[in-house]
Amino acid sequence: MVIDQQSKKIQCGYCQAENNISPFASVVTCEFCGTPNELLTGKTFQNHHMLSVYFSGSELTELIPQYLSKFVGVPSDFADKAIFKEFELRMMPFWVFNFHGYTEYHGIGKFCTPVHSGHWNRTINTGNRPERGSIDLDQTCLIFGYKEQYKEIRDEKIPVGSKDAFDINAVNREGGRIYDTEIGYEEAYSFAEAQVKNRHNQLIYREIHKVDGIRQDIQMKEVSYLHVPFYRVGYSYGNWDGEALVDAARGKVLRAEYPVSRAHRFWGLFAVLFAAAIIVGAIILIISLPTWQIAGYVAAAIFGGLLIFGLKETFTKKKVAAE
Numbered sequence: 001m002v003i004d005q006q007s008k009k010i011q012c013g014y015c016q017a018e019n020n021i022s023p024f025a026s027v028v029t030c031e032f033c034g035t036p037n038e039l040l041t042g043k044t045f046q047n048h049h050m051l052s053v054y055f056s057g058s059e060l061t062e063l064i065p066q067y068l069s070k071f072v073g074v075p076s077d078f079a080d081k082a083i084f085k086e087f088e089l090r091m092m093p094f095w096v097f098n099f100h101g102y103t104e105y106h107g108i109g110k111f112c113t114p115v116h117s118g119h120w121n122r123t124i125n126t127g128n129r130p131e132r133g134s135i136d137l138d139q140t141c142l143i144f145g146y147k148e149q150y151k152e153i154r155d156e157k158i159p160v161g162s163k164d165a166f167d168i169n170a171v172n173r174e175g176g177r178i179y180d181t182e183i184g185y186e187e188a189y190s191f192a193e194a195q196v197k198n199r200h201n202q203l204i205y206r207e208i209h210k211v212d213g214i215r216q217d218i219q220m221k222e223v224s225y226l227h228v229p230f231y232r233v234g235y236s237y238g239n240w241d242g243e244a245l246v247d248a249a250r251g252k253v254l255r256a257e258y259p260v261s262r263a264h265r266f267w268g269l270f271a272v273l274f275a276a277a278i279i280v281g282a283i284i285l286i287i288s289l290p291t292w293q294i295a296g297y298v299a300a301a302i303f304g305g306l307l308i309f310g311l312k313e314t315f316t317k318k319k320v321a322a323e
């Protein structure tokens with residue numbers, strides 16, 4: 001691999017084709033052969049996988065209105081009137097690590113002995129005693145390739161069991177764009193290893209409360225660079241525009257924007273007028289009947305809340321549905 005920092009281009013270590021380096025990327029997946037090149041070390045990764053695209057086009061135009069139908073305030077004719085305009089397939093980067101971890105530990109654990117001192121009362125003695133044990137665990141860790149961006153994707157449970165070998169032709173056929181990780185291999189490895197150690201610690205402290213000695217052997221069995229397909233879908237409803245994000249491997253909508261229906265806005269406006277009338281009444285009460293002042297202030301405060309709620313519902317044009 002040859003990196004030319006000046007022109008922000010690299011030559012693929014496998015097929016020698018020239019690729020652009022996108023800002024912040026620590027890996028560049030060759031757009032011609034699909035081989036990932038690591039910028040820091042100049043190495044290429046052999047273990048590159050993807051989840052295949054099972055949902056696209058017309059399926060997305062059904063999935064999104066279906067998902068939105070559960071949310072309050074979505075126009076009832078949204079499914080009929082929404083026009084789907086943009087389908088952008090993004091192949092998002094993950095690191096997948098398989099670890100085998102073995103920990104032997106010894107320390108102090110608690111134990112309980114019930115003491116029978118009569119028919120009706122019973123006391124429980126807790127004591128400490130030395131304990132030892134071991135943990136033997138296979139574990140898969142998934143590290144999302146971005147630190148700050150695309151948060152809605154990072155928290156997804158990705159079914160890594162169904163992964164296929166990465167196929168650049170399949171991605172191109174679907175018109176997918178490849179996004180590369182900003183977290184390099186070394187950094188991802190240390191995140192994953194920390195996850196494994198944490199898990200072992202949790203299990204140890206479930207058994208004992210003080211650790212006196214520990215012997216740990218954590219080995220990485222396999223690592224893979226994984227691309228998972230997501231669709232960004234753009235749509236309009238009258239002159240309103242919005243977008244949604246869909247997991248294209250499982251057909252799951254992660255988030256979808258929607259316009260607030262006219263009926264919902266009407267009720268918002270109704271709340272505004274109703275609250276305004278009561279507040280005016282309360283002000284008159286405060287001024288003209290001093291003995292009723294406190295009741296007037298309380299009413300004004302309560303209906304002030306309703307007024308703000310109503311204003312929000314009346315003038316919000318866009319909401320986001322996400323679970």
Ligand SMILES: [Zn+2]
Pocket residue numbers: 012013014015016017030031032033034035
């Ligand atoms: Zn290449």
